[in-house]
Amino acid sequence: MAYQSQDIIRRSATNGLTPAPQARDFQEEVAKLIDVTTCIGCKACQVACSEWNDIRDTVGNNIGVYDNPNDLSAKSWTVMRFSEVEQNDKLEWLIRKDGCMHCSDPGCLKACPAEGAIIQYANGIVDFQSEQCIGCGYCIAGCPFDIPRLNPEDNRVYKCTLCVDRVVVGARTSLREDLPNGRDSLRYERVDENAGERARC
Numbered sequence: 001m002a003y004q005s006q007d008i009i010r011r012s013a014t015n016g017l018t019p020a021p022q023a024r025d026f027q028e029e030v031a032k033l034i035d036v037t038t039c040i041g042c043k044a045c046q047v048a049c050s051e052w053n054d055i056r057d058t059v060g061n062n063i064g065v066y067d068n069p070n071d072l073s074a075k076s077w078t079v080m081r082f083s084e085v086e087q088n089d090k091l092e093w094l095i096r097k098d099g100c101m102h103c104s105d106p107g108c109l110k111a112c113p114a115e116g117a118i119i120q121y122a123n124g125i126v127d128f129q130s131e132q133c134i135g136c137g138y139c140i141a142g143c144p145f146d147i148p149r150l151n152p153e154d155n156r157v158y159k160c161t162l163c164v165d166r167v168v169v170g171a172r173t174s175l176r177e178d179l180p181n182g183r184d185s186l187r188y189e190r191v192d193e194n195a196g197e198r199a200r201c
Helices: 044-052 106-110 138-142 195-200
Strands: 009-012 030-034 079-087 089-097 118-121 126-128 150-151 157-160 185-191
Touching: 030 126, 044 079, 106 118
Parallel strands: none
Antiparallel strands: 009 118, 030 185, 079 089, 118 126, 150 157
Protein backbone atom coordinates (compact mmCIF):
# COMPACT_ATOMS: atom_id res chain seq x y z
CA MET A 1 0.00 0.00 0.00
CA ALA A 2 1.42 3.39 -0.94
CA TYR A 3 1.84 6.44 1.26
CA GLN A 4 -1.50 8.01 2.18
CA SER A 5 -2.20 11.57 3.22
CA GLN A 6 -4.22 12.11 6.36
CA ASP A 7 -7.01 14.23 4.93
CA ILE A 8 -9.52 14.84 7.71
CA ILE A 9 -13.12 14.79 6.53
CA ARG A 10 -14.86 15.31 9.89
CA ARG A 11 -13.97 16.56 13.39
CA SER A 12 -16.05 16.30 16.55
CA ALA A 13 -17.91 19.38 17.85
CA THR A 14 -17.35 21.41 14.68
CA ASN A 15 -19.76 22.57 12.04
CA GLY A 16 -17.15 23.54 9.48
CA LEU A 17 -17.55 21.67 6.24
CA THR A 18 -14.57 20.15 4.55
CA PRO A 19 -14.26 20.19 0.76
CA ALA A 20 -15.81 17.34 -1.17
CA PRO A 21 -13.45 14.36 -1.61
CA GLN A 22 -13.21 15.05 -5.33
CA ALA A 23 -11.78 18.50 -4.56
CA ARG A 24 -8.92 17.06 -2.49
CA ASP A 25 -6.32 14.37 -2.92
CA PHE A 26 -8.96 11.78 -2.04
CA GLN A 27 -7.85 8.46 -0.56
CA GLU A 28 -9.65 5.20 -1.23
CA GLU A 29 -11.72 4.13 1.74
CA VAL A 30 -10.20 1.17 3.54
CA ALA A 31 -11.50 -1.43 5.96
CA LYS A 32 -10.20 -4.25 8.07
CA LEU A 33 -11.60 -7.56 6.91
CA ILE A 34 -11.56 -10.49 9.31
CA ASP A 35 -12.02 -14.02 8.01
CA VAL A 36 -13.02 -16.00 11.09
CA THR A 37 -12.95 -19.24 9.09
CA THR A 38 -9.14 -19.05 8.92
CA CYS A 39 -8.54 -17.53 12.37
CA ILE A 40 -6.98 -20.01 14.81
CA GLY A 41 -7.52 -17.87 17.90
CA CYS A 42 -3.81 -17.39 18.58
CA LYS A 43 -4.34 -13.78 19.76
CA ALA A 44 -1.28 -12.58 17.82
CA CYS A 45 -3.31 -9.57 16.65
CA GLN A 46 -4.21 -8.76 20.25
CA VAL A 47 -0.57 -8.92 21.35
CA ALA A 48 0.62 -6.93 18.30
CA CYS A 49 -1.84 -4.13 19.13
CA SER A 50 -0.55 -3.99 22.69
CA GLU A 51 3.08 -4.01 21.56
CA TRP A 52 2.76 -1.44 18.78
CA ASN A 53 0.76 1.01 20.90
CA ASP A 54 2.89 0.36 24.01
CA ILE A 55 -0.13 -0.38 26.19
CA ARG A 56 -0.15 -3.02 28.92
CA ASP A 57 -3.36 -4.12 30.58
CA THR A 58 -3.36 -5.94 33.89
CA VAL A 59 -3.62 -9.71 33.67
CA GLY A 60 -7.11 -10.67 34.73
CA ASN A 61 -8.38 -13.65 36.67
CA ASN A 62 -9.29 -16.93 35.05
CA ILE A 63 -13.08 -17.09 34.92
CA GLY A 64 -13.27 -20.37 33.03
CA VAL A 65 -12.97 -19.00 29.50
CA TYR A 66 -10.08 -18.42 27.11
CA ASP A 67 -10.76 -14.66 26.96
CA ASN A 68 -8.02 -12.61 28.58
CA PRO A 69 -8.48 -9.79 29.15
CA ASN A 70 -12.17 -10.34 29.67
CA ASP A 71 -13.17 -7.08 27.99
CA LEU A 72 -11.87 -4.07 26.10
CA SER A 73 -10.29 -1.37 28.22
CA ALA A 74 -8.32 1.84 27.82
CA LYS A 75 -5.26 -0.45 27.67
CA SER A 76 -6.74 -3.29 25.58
CA TRP A 77 -7.97 -1.97 22.23
CA THR A 78 -8.32 -5.36 20.56
CA VAL A 79 -9.76 -8.43 22.29
CA MET A 80 -10.39 -11.87 20.86
CA ARG A 81 -13.66 -13.38 22.09
CA PHE A 82 -14.38 -17.09 22.27
CA SER A 83 -17.82 -18.66 22.56
CA GLU A 84 -18.08 -22.38 23.23
CA VAL A 85 -20.79 -24.15 21.23
CA GLU A 86 -21.77 -27.82 21.14
CA GLN A 87 -22.40 -28.97 17.59
CA ASN A 88 -22.68 -32.58 16.38
CA ASP A 89 -21.62 -33.83 19.83
CA LYS A 90 -18.41 -31.80 19.57
CA LEU A 91 -17.31 -28.70 21.41
CA GLU A 92 -16.35 -25.89 19.03
CA TRP A 93 -15.15 -22.35 19.48
CA LEU A 94 -16.71 -19.44 17.69
CA ILE A 95 -14.03 -16.76 17.52
CA ARG A 96 -14.54 -13.06 16.91
CA LYS A 97 -12.37 -9.99 17.15
CA ASP A 98 -13.72 -7.15 19.27
CA GLY A 99 -12.52 -3.62 18.58
CA CYS A 100 -13.47 -0.39 16.86
CA MET A 101 -15.46 -0.81 13.63
CA HIS A 102 -14.29 2.55 12.21
CA CYS A 103 -17.87 3.31 11.16
CA SER A 104 -18.57 5.37 8.06
CA ASP A 105 -21.02 7.44 10.14
CA PRO A 106 -19.44 7.25 13.63
CA GLY A 107 -21.80 7.72 16.56
CA CYS A 108 -18.86 8.49 18.85
CA LEU A 109 -17.84 11.46 16.68
CA LYS A 110 -21.40 12.80 16.55
CA ALA A 111 -21.80 12.56 20.34
CA CYS A 112 -18.47 14.14 21.28
CA PRO A 113 -18.70 17.79 22.47
CA ALA A 114 -14.91 18.36 22.53
CA GLU A 115 -13.68 20.12 19.42
CA GLY A 116 -11.33 17.92 17.43
CA ALA A 117 -11.18 15.10 20.00
CA ILE A 118 -12.44 12.62 17.41
CA ILE A 119 -11.57 12.84 13.74
CA GLN A 120 -12.42 10.82 10.68
CA TYR A 121 -9.86 10.59 7.91
CA ALA A 122 -10.70 10.43 4.21
CA ASN A 123 -9.63 6.77 4.13
CA GLY A 124 -12.33 5.92 6.72
CA ILE A 125 -10.20 5.62 9.86
CA VAL A 126 -11.83 7.13 12.96
CA ASP A 127 -9.20 8.29 15.45
CA PHE A 128 -9.30 9.76 18.95
CA GLN A 129 -7.02 12.70 19.73
CA SER A 130 -6.53 12.09 23.45
CA GLU A 131 -5.00 15.50 24.13
CA GLN A 132 -8.35 17.08 23.11
CA CYS A 133 -10.51 14.66 25.16
CA ILE A 134 -12.40 16.18 28.11
CA GLY A 135 -13.37 12.82 29.62
CA CYS A 136 -17.14 13.35 29.48
CA GLY A 137 -17.83 9.84 28.13
CA TYR A 138 -20.39 10.95 25.53
CA CYS A 139 -18.47 9.06 22.84
CA ILE A 140 -18.92 5.87 24.86
CA ALA A 141 -22.68 6.40 24.98
CA GLY A 142 -22.70 7.33 21.28
CA CYS A 143 -20.99 4.12 20.14
CA PRO A 144 -23.56 1.41 19.26
CA PHE A 145 -20.88 -1.29 19.72
CA ASP A 146 -19.72 -0.23 23.22
CA ILE A 147 -16.09 0.11 22.13
CA PRO A 148 -14.44 3.28 23.54
CA ARG A 149 -13.13 2.98 27.10
CA LEU A 150 -12.39 5.64 29.72
CA ASN A 151 -8.97 5.47 31.36
CA PRO A 152 -9.40 6.35 35.06
CA GLU A 153 -5.71 7.31 35.29
CA ASP A 154 -5.95 10.32 32.95
CA ASN A 155 -9.74 10.61 32.51
CA ARG A 156 -9.49 10.27 28.72
CA VAL A 157 -11.12 7.84 26.32
CA TYR A 158 -9.21 5.39 24.10
CA LYS A 159 -9.92 2.86 21.35
CA CYS A 160 -8.32 1.17 18.33
CA THR A 161 -6.62 3.60 15.94
CA LEU A 162 -6.43 1.03 13.10
CA CYS A 163 -2.70 1.76 13.21
CA VAL A 164 -3.21 5.10 11.46
CA ASP A 165 0.44 5.96 12.11
CA ARG A 166 1.51 2.87 10.13
CA VAL A 167 -1.14 3.11 7.42
CA VAL A 168 -0.24 6.68 6.53
CA VAL A 169 3.27 5.58 5.54
CA GLY A 170 2.07 2.58 3.57
CA ALA A 171 2.77 -0.12 6.16
CA ARG A 172 0.34 -2.84 7.12
CA THR A 173 -1.43 -2.66 10.46
CA SER A 174 0.51 -4.21 13.33
CA LEU A 175 -2.35 -6.69 13.78
CA ARG A 176 -1.60 -8.29 10.44
CA GLU A 177 2.19 -8.27 10.68
CA ASP A 178 2.30 -10.92 13.40
CA LEU A 179 -0.15 -13.54 12.10
CA PRO A 180 1.41 -17.02 12.27
CA ASN A 181 2.02 -19.49 9.46
CA GLY A 182 1.29 -17.02 6.67
CA ARG A 183 -2.36 -16.82 7.68
CA ASP A 184 -4.45 -14.16 6.00
CA SER A 185 -7.38 -14.06 8.41
CA LEU A 186 -6.99 -10.31 8.92
CA ARG A 187 -6.65 -8.01 5.95
CA TYR A 188 -6.60 -4.28 5.49
CA GLU A 189 -7.64 -3.21 2.00
CA ARG A 190 -9.74 -0.87 -0.10
CA VAL A 191 -13.44 -1.31 0.60
CA ASP A 192 -14.32 -2.00 -3.05
CA GLU A 193 -11.32 -4.27 -3.73
CA ASN A 194 -12.97 -7.62 -3.03
CA ALA A 195 -16.59 -6.58 -2.44
CA GLY A 196 -17.91 -8.52 -5.44
CA GLU A 197 -16.04 -11.66 -4.43
CA ARG A 198 -17.36 -11.48 -0.86
CA ALA A 199 -20.93 -10.87 -2.05
CA ARG A 200 -20.85 -14.20 -3.92
CA CYS A 201 -19.83 -16.16 -0.81
